Amino acid sequence: MTTVLESLNHALHTAMQADPGVYLLGEDLLDPYGGAFKVARGLSTAFPDRVLxxxxxxxxxxxxxxxxxxxxLRPVVEIMFGDFLTLSADQLINHAAxxxxxxxxxxxxxxxxRTPMGGRRGYGPTHSQSLEKHFLGTPGLRVLAPCDLGDPGLLLRQAILEDDPVLFIENKLLYLCRIPSGKDLADLELTTLNPDSAAAPGLDAQTYAPAYTLRMRGAPPARLTLVAYGYMAHLARQAMVQLAYENEIFTELVILTQLAPFTIQPVLDSVQQTGRVLAIEEGSLSMGWGAEIVARVAAALGPRLLASQRLAALDSAIPASGPLEAETLPDTAAIIQAAKKMV
Amino acid sequence: MTISVQDPSAFYRALCRIRSFEETVLENFPKGVFFGTTHTYIGQEANAVGVLAHCQPQDIVFSNHRCHGHFLAYGGDPHALFAELMGKSTGVCGGRGGSQHLQWKNFYSNGIQGGITPVATGMALAERLQGHSPVVFTFIGDGTLGEGALYESLNLASLWHAPVLFVLENNRIAQTTPVDIAVAGNMAARFSAFGIPAQELDSSDVLEIYPLAGKLVDEVRETQTPRALILHTCRFGPHSKGDDTRSEEAIERMKTQRDPLHLQAARVNDEQSIQIRSEISAEIAAAFQAALADPFPVIHAVAGSSI
Incomplete structure (x- = not known):
């Protein structure tokens, strides 16, 4: 089975092979090191003139x-840790976008x-954050986040083909997640919502980024919609299975891969059935992505929305110490606990 | 816009066009015909004219907030520039950009100090990697020397052989802050520390600026590596409008000693210079009136915002 890391690495190889205008730029990219998280492995050997x-x-x-x-040209920049993205914020916001x-x-x-975000590795306050919320809503900047469903590499290849700037948010723990096969997901019903999978490069308002909906196969109607992206989508999938088997709480999970700009429709389609929404993110709680999700659902459904909550990291810096970090970031148990309170 | 040194009247005409444009801007700003603010180039005209006289069609210019002079010297249309300042649909960028944000042919400007320098470096690198041999002219000021992105750009331009000519126009004051309390150390050494050869000139004479710029442009073109030109100059007007904190005496002294138009007028006979000024004055007035009569744009959907 392929990991998310292998899928992204393969996508870069394919994109550079297909188009001599694709360049990869970043720190410590050369083999044998191949970048801090190894997404660039092999590229400097295969394309020595185009890996800077x-x-x-x-x-x-x-x-x-x-x-x-x-x-x-079609440059792809690797920022070694997502935390360092703040150093390039002016270039993204006031120039590229x-x-x-x-x-x-x-x-x-x-x-x-492209940049890896996220904690749970003990890297402490400046190497563990999920800072994408600061870039969401920047006009002219598409923000994508692959998950471990579908084809993360395809999403990256489509981003490279696009004619407008893309911020591609990866997650450090997601890298090692294996992309499940149909058999692995036998208990689940997966629907891929792909607004325009055949989108030609540069299509403005269209998106090629899929959304996914997961339901427990053959289960009674769900009473809660979970919404997540990136690695939190992986944890939410685990929580969803446990909630079903251990608590008989049935949920639907909506996973977005395009964070901004975005359509709330896949979430609405689910919440219209369940009446409840829980937005789950690894970034800190206040002023975050989850607030936008809940606000849009509330605006669309009004009194038909029975309950809404957000689950996110504490509004605190991320500690290096393992037990403290675990308390700061939301995990599967926290998702289960939050879901139980809502139904 | 390539200009030959053999023809002093062509230089004089180019200098007068910028001066007349900028004076029209300042004169009409209080009437409320322009949006936002502006940064005029009065006193510095010889820099744009002398440097960009070497600009060839494949070359690229990246300018800053004080970009009108560069745009006009590049060959930009005064009517389109007035219209841009007035927010009209006929403006250089359809009224979206305003005074500081222009794009036409291979001319670009942006209003973030220092932020333009890595972008210009990347353009130069991309052109070289695609087998072209351009010169990318990048205009910065003494105020830009405080920005870290500049030094990252110098390092990258030198390491990766980007054919950039960094033109530093030191007008000795950043908004209201004089260089002596904002810039430590030596300006040229900032470039040479990165292995970028730098030349300095303290002059407002287009015939002194032109040959030195030409020498550096040729070097960039031939070697496809960066160079720096430091032009110590004088800004006669305010940073934008009515925000000049310098003494009137100091400004008058500059105008008497360092006016590039006076210096070049001496090389053109009186009759010719009167005629040039009259023609330019009519051209600029017509451009201004035409822009005034132009329609405002209507807002249309921003790409990507609807999903």
Whole structure:
């Protein structure tokens, strides 16, 4: 079985093989090291002229890649830890995401910035965060987050084919998750909602990023919708199975892979049936992604929404110590506990 | 816009066009015809004209908040620039960008100090990697020297052989902050520390700026590696509008000693210079009036926002 890491690595190989305009830029990318999390493994050997290992210059690098994208190439930037994305925030927000619109649609910026987020590895306050919420809602910036369903590599390849900037959020623990086969998901009914799987590169308002809905096969109607992305979607899937078998609480899980801009429709379709929504994220609670999910569901359903909650990390820095970190970040047990309180 | 040194009137015309444009902007701002703010180039005209006289069609220009002079010297249309400042649909960017955010042909500008330098470096690198031999002209100011992104760019441009000409226009004041309380150490050493050869010139004379810029442009074009040109210059006007904290005497002294138009006018006969000023004045006035009459744009959907 393929891991998410293998799928992403394979996708980069495929994308670079297919298009000589694809470049990979980042820190410590050269083999045998192949990047801090090994997503770049083998690429500098296969494409020595197109893997540019760089000095520690996140702002300079993302800006430089924007310039390359403006002038006919398709750069992919690896930011070693998602926490370092703040160093390139100006380049993403005031440059890459702005150019097309501000220049009256006369230019395109086919740039992908990939970065691993997330904790549970004891890296402490500045190497464990999920900072994507700070970039969500930036006009002109698509934010994607693969999960361990479907084809994470395909999502990356489509992002590379796109003509506008994409922030591609990976999760450190998701890397080692194996992509389950149909047999692994035998207890579950998986629906893939793919708004436009055949989207041509550069299609503006369309998305190629799928959403997934999981239900317990043959179960009574669900009374709660879980919404998650990235690694939290993996944990929510575990929670959903346990809730069904151990507590006889039946839920549906909606997984989004496009965080911004996004349509709430797949979530609404589920909550219209269940009446309840629990938004689950690894980032800190306040002003987060879950708040946006709940707000949009509430606005659409009004009094038909029976209950809504968010589950997220504590509004605190992430501690290095294992037990403290475990208390800070939401896990499967926390999802089960939150779900039980809602039904 | 390539200009030959053989023709002093062509330089004079280019200098006058920028001056006349900027004076029209300042004169009409209080009337409420423009949106937002503006940063005029009065006093610095010889830099844009002398440097961009070497700009060839495949070359790229990345400018900053004070970009009108660069845009006009590049060959940009004064009518489209007025219209952009007025937020009209006929503006350079259809009114979306305003004074600081222009894009036309291979000309780009953005209003974030230092942020443009890595982008310009990446453009230069991309062009070189695709087998082209351009020069990317990147205009920065003394104020930009405080931004870290600049130094990351210099390092990357030098390491990866990006054909950039960094043009540092030191007008000795960043908004209201003079260089002596904002810039420590040596300006040229900032570039040479990264292995980027730098040349300095303290002049407002287009005929001094032009040959030095030409030498550096040729070096960038031939070697496809970066160079820096430091032009010590004088900004006669305020940073934007009515925010000049310098003494009137100091500004008058600059205008008397360092006016690039006066310096170049001396090389053109009186009759010719009067005619050029009159033609430019009519051209700019017509551009302004045409822009005034143009329609405002209507908002349309922002790509990607509807999903």
């Amino acid at each position: 290992t760089s000095p520690i210059s996140e702002a300079g690098l993302v800006g430089l890649a924007s310039g390359m994208a403006l002038r006919g 702005k150019f097309r619109w501000m220049y009256n649609d006369r230019v395109r910026v086919p740039l992908v910035v």
